[in-house]
Amino acid sequence: MTPAELSRTVLRSVRGAVEERELSVPVPARIVVQPPPRPGCGDYASNVALQLAKPAGRPAREVAEILRKRLAGTAGIDRVEIAGPGFLNFTLGDGALVALVRDVLAQGAAYGDRSAADWPATGRASAGRPGTGARAAVVGEALERIGAAAGRTGRAGGPPALVPVPDDLATLTARLGTDETRWILLRPAAHDPVRVPERPVQREGNPRFRVQYAHARTRALVRNAGDLGFTGEPGDVGAPAAAGSGAEFRPAPASAHALHTLLATHPSVVEAAARLRAPDRLVRHLEATADAFFRWHDDCPPLPVGEQKPLAVHRARLALAEATGTVLANGLRLLGISAPEHL
Structure with missing residues (x-):
């Protein structure tokens, strides 16, 4: 639901x-x-x-x-x-989680994106009009994508008033790469300054890396499951119930419900980001989704361990991981940032 x-x-x-x-x-x-x-x-x-x-x-x-x-x-x-x-x-109820996962997987790239536009995998913002600066160029292009996804084409307007950055876009991109440059320019709210790092950091302390790593992890789970001979199927993600309990599965843990909430609210976050001309809302939502995914992954490993055979619960967890990857990929695409298969 x-x-x-x-x-x-x-x-x-x-x-x-x-x-x-x-x-x-x-x-x-x-x-x-x-x-x-x-x-x-x-x-x-x-x-x-x-x-x-x-x-x-x-x-x-x-x-x-x-x-x-x-x-x-x-x-x-x-x-x-x-x-x-x-x-x-x-x-x-857990049934709502199952229905959501099925819906996300069925919609795929269209989940949270009404435009179904074939955007490039990464942004192509130019330096912008004279005086607009790197930040305005990147924010403006991201808002074009987000506005189209929310069905607000032609109504979003230009970028909001932004605290500028001193470096031009070409300089930032040469130093940090496209993904890191776009992330640092899109992450702060319009009235907040941009913190420009000396170099990109490929570790979990970097929110952009965490989001991309979470997506890459979901794709790795799918590949590894394929090697084990099973695929995802929406279902109960809780652990099998104890013998004699009369139930097939224990209820899904709190971490699963937290992840469910973030996946479910993705379309409304895209709409709010378009309406308020605030791509930072989508950035923060992706960060929260990635962090929730890692917490859930630790609670509910999607793959069998050791000699264990794949069970229905593993197929259900894999489907939830796939749905998470779909949401992360869709959000990154709207920001003009790549969603790597490997990292």
């Missing part, structure tokens, strides 16, 4: 409560759901009950309880909890 699908589900619950006179409020045009501000609060959260409390003339937690009862048991939602003054926290 994506954030957009969850938003529509919550909206239907509000509409149902109004139609059945449990609530007397105007039905909002849309409802915002987003990842919670801290771990342990489910996969998504919404403040819809707080927004409806005043027009309903009822306490927010009372409104939240009405909606919680309506949402409990909804397909794809494992748990709905009320937190604080009336926030609704949603924990998705």
Whole structure:
């Protein structure tokens, strides 16, 4: 279940409560759901009950309880909890993770990219108009890609007001390479200065390297699985359940749900980056996705160990790794940065 699908589900619950006179409020045009501000609060959260409390003339937690009862048991939602003054926290079922992985793999390069444009693998920004500078040239080209992906062609405008860098694009590229140059120019918010390193660093302390390495790792997993004779198939990524438990798999760990949330929100991040003319939002999202992938990978190794035979859980984990690689590749392509198969 994506954030957009969850938003529509919550909206239907509000509409149902109004139609059945449990609530007397105007039905909002849309409802915002987003990842919670801290771990342990489910996969998504919404403040819809707080927004409806005043027009309903009822306490927010009372409104939240009405909606919680309506949402409990909804397909794809494992748990709905009320937190604080009336926030609704949603924990998705493992079936939602399976459906998302299947959707990402089915869409491939089109996931988060409505344009289906055949962009070059890396950016081709020129030095730009006189006075625009290296940063404006790279940001402008990235926004063209991101805007097209979000379906906002012709509406994005030029790059925002940027803190310039002293070096020209050719000098930076000669010293750092295309990928590192674009990354350092796109990563800071428009009002923040660019930190130009002396040379590119190919280690995990470099966020650009981590993102590219995460993508390369997903591709290596696919190759290694092929050598072992199996391919990915969306399914339960939790460990096999203990004998006699009555279940086939243990629930997916928190790291899997965290990765799921980042994959699910990728299209909305692309849209926000286009709307706000802020490619740094996509950069940070890719960093978070790569870091979440490594945490999940440590919790749930996708490949069999030792003499172990490939199981259904390995096929499911491989599919999640493939979906992660798809999202990372799509995001890097929109930034004009390569997604290496080997690193």
